Amino acid sequence: MLGGSPDADVLVVGGGPAGISAARAAARAGLKVVLADERPALGGQIYKQPGPGFTVTDAAAMDRQFRYGRTLIDSLDGTGVDVRLRTGVVAVEGSRAVLVTEGEPAVTIQAPRMILAPGAHDRPVAFPGWTLPGVITAGGLQTLAKTQRVLPGRRILFAGAGPVALAFPAQLAHYGANIVLALEAGPAPKAADILNLARAAPGNTGLLRDAVRYRTGLLRHRIPLRYGRIVVRAEGDGKVERVVHAAVGPDWRVRPGTEQTVDVDVLCVGYGFVPSLELMRLTGCEFDYEEDLGGHVVRRDEWQRTTVEGVYAAGDGAGVEGSFVAVDEGTIAGLAAAADAGVLAADTAATMAAPARRRLVRRRALSAATTRMYRVGPGVFELSTEDTVICRCEVVRRRDLAEAIESTEDINVIKAYTRAGMGLCQGKNCQRQIAALIASRHGRAVSAIAPATPRMPVRPVPISALADHDIVGPGLFVPADTISVETPLVEEKESAP
Numbered sequence: 001m002l003g004g005s006p007d008a009d010v011l012v013v014g015g016g017p018a019g020i021s022a023a024r025a026a027a028r029a030g031l032k033v034v035l036a037d038e039r040p041a042l043g044g045q046i047y048k049q050p051g052p053g054f055t056v057t058d059a060a061a062m063d064r065q066f067r068y069g070r071t072l073i074d075s076l077d078g079t080g081v082d083v084r085l086r087t088g089v090v091a092v093e094g095s096r097a098v099l100v101t102e103g104e105p106a107v108t109i110q111a112p113r114m115i116l117a118p119g120a121h122d123r124p125v126a127f128p129g130w131t132l133p134g135v136i137t138a139g140g141l142q143t144l145a146k147t148q149r150v151l152p153g154r155r156i157l158f159a160g161a162g163p164v165a166l167a168f169p170a171q172l173a174h175y176g177a178n179i180v181l182a183l184e185a186g187p188a189p190k191a192a193d194i195l196n197l198a199r200a201a202p203g204n205t206g207l208l209r210d211a212v213r214y215r216t217g218l219l220r221h222r223i224p225l226r227y228g229r230i231v232v233r234a235e236g237d238g239k240v241e242r243v244v245h246a247a248v249g250p251d252w253r254v255r256p257g258t259e260q261t262v263d264v265d266v267l268c269v270g271y272g273f274v275p276s277l278e279l280m281r282l283t284g285c286e287f288d289y290e291e292d293l294g295g296h297v298v299r300r301d302e303w304q305r306t307t308v309e310g311v312y313a314a315g316d317g318a319g320v321e322g323s324f325v326a327v328d329e330g331t332i333a334g335l336a337a338a339a340d341a342g343v344l345a346a347d348t349a350a351t352m353a354a355p356a357r358r359r360l361v362r363r364r365a366l367s368a369a370t371t372r373m374y375r376v377g378p379g380v381f382e383l384s385t386e387d388t389v390i391c392r393c394e395v396v397r398r399r400d401l402a403e404a405i406e407s408t409e410d411i412n413v414i415k416a417y418t419r420a421g422m423g424l425c426q427g428k429n430c431q432r433q434i435a436a437l438i439a440s441r442h443g444r445a446v447s448a449i450a451p452a453t454p455r456m457p458v459r460p461v462p463i464s465a466l467a468d469h470d471i472v473g474p475g476l477f478v479p480a481d482t483i484s485v486e487t488p489l490v491e492e493k494e495s496a497p
């Protein structure tokens with residue numbers, strides 16, 4: 001609670017690989033750490049544990065990600081980290097943060113340091129039919145499979161790009177999904193790519209082995225993987241019945257006359273991920289633009305310090321680079337927080353961070369080796385038509401945006417005029433599309449279009465979490481069962497004579 005002394009030395013937001021490693025490093029160095037995650041279990045996106053109500057009776061029968069995740073989560077045991085689950089951090093200002101735990105009133109806690117490790121979300125792509133029931137993001141489908149053991153549909157087409165285009169269909173097939181076709185937007189690997197990968201192999205053999213395992217998994221399940229093809233539209237009467245895909249060039253722009261149609265009932269879309277920036281934007285951090293890391297990425301130094309004092313960023317939330325990078329960045333951020341707080345000598349922190357730094361250099365060499373194959377092309381943001389819904393929360397179509405885009409390059413103004421980006425997801429699904437439309441109309445680079453100003457709360461919050469429970473008068477909010485027609489909610493004032 002607010003008061004003289006802080007509630008924690010460091011607040012870690014996010015209980016994925018980055019947040020867990022950061023919390024562990026900071027706590028082991030002697031800091032009092034609060035770790036908040038809105039999900040019911042630690043593990044983040046990759047190490048999602050089965051949901052409430054499930055009990056794992058045989059860990060050996062689970063997949064490797066589950067087992068890695070369990071080991072990482074268990075490494076917090078004995079560190080004294082105060083883990084708060086089902087707890088969203090919905091606002092930050094200076095050293096204060098507002099935490100909302102499911103079913104409880106919001107609390108404000110004070111922490112002079114914050115490590116933001118909120119991860120990423122699917123890179124949204126709008127194409128005709130993307131809002132039809134049956135179209136699902138890779139993250140959504142993965143969550144269903146991992147936490148609920150549920151698979152939607154009978155015939156699934158996967159369309160995506162990057163490492164996920166190999167990993168997801170193979171993983172989903174492992175869970176029993178019937179993937180009839182996998183599409184990768186990027187080009188097929190050439191001999192030069194294989195050579196580059198081989199050069200980057202030292203220290204990355206595990207990851208390369210995974211890639212081979214995924215490829216053989218696709219072959220074993222007889223899932224065709226077609227390179228250089230992209231989803232063009234989903235069609236059907238009230239639900240997905242077929243998907244049209246087409247060949248693309250190196251910029252992912254559709255080559256006319258190459259369209260093909262496949263009958264499916266689920267289209268799973270996975271064109272990579274973009275960092276969750278809201279909290280970093282609220283704290284006033286500065287950003288750079290790197291499309292391959294997800295677009296706008298927070299600026300940080302080699303200790304994961306952002307440009308705002310006391311605020312550190314790690315993991316996919318600071319640039320999408322995968323779970324191994326997230327673990328190492330988290331460790332470095334935790335050590336930095338401890339060193340900056342004066343509980344760890346700077347040279348000790350440097351020595352402790354050295355192995356993580358060496359691994360990061362090797363991981364990044366591997367990413368560099370895949371750049372030609374995995375570079376995101378602008379064509380993926382040019383698939384919508386005038387009639388395509390761009391903001392699905394507020395149902396704003398491309399044609400509804402045209403006038404506003406004509407008059408301004410400011411995404412905030414477009415939001416105010418059209419309501420695009422004002423809904424539940426707060427622009428997560430439409431902002432990148434709108435930025436691409438603005439860039440194309442005004443001849444600007446997408447990197448030059450600033451994201452919309454974030455608003456608190458960054459997550460939907462139930463009114464009961466914010467309402468003052470000490471107020472006894474019913475005010476405007478009275479329980480429904482106490483309302484009777486004889487008792488007006490607001491006393492009618494006597495009308496003036």
Ligand SMILES: Cc1cc2nc3c(=O)[nH]c(=O)nc-3n(C[C@H](O)[C@H](O)[C@H](O)COP(=O)(O)OP(=O)(O)OC[C@H]3O[C@@H](n4cnc5c(N)ncnc54)[C@H](O)[C@@H]3O)c2cc1C
Pocket residue numbers: 013014015016017018019036037038039043044045046047087088089090117118119120121122138139140142167168171273276279314315316317321322323324326458459
């Ligand atoms: C949808 C998706 C699917 C992926 N699938 C794979 C895969 O199959 N294989 C693979 O190798 N990699 C996969 N990745 C990449 C991998 O998951 C990440 O690289 C890794 O999880 C990054 O770790 P992280 O700790 O940075 O973020 P995450 O693991 O995403 O953890 C971030 C955590 O922060 C929490 N959080 C965010 N905002 C708040 C807030 N305001 N308040 C409280 N909690 C908050 C989230 O609930 C989440 O648990 C996937 C990524 C995504 C986004």
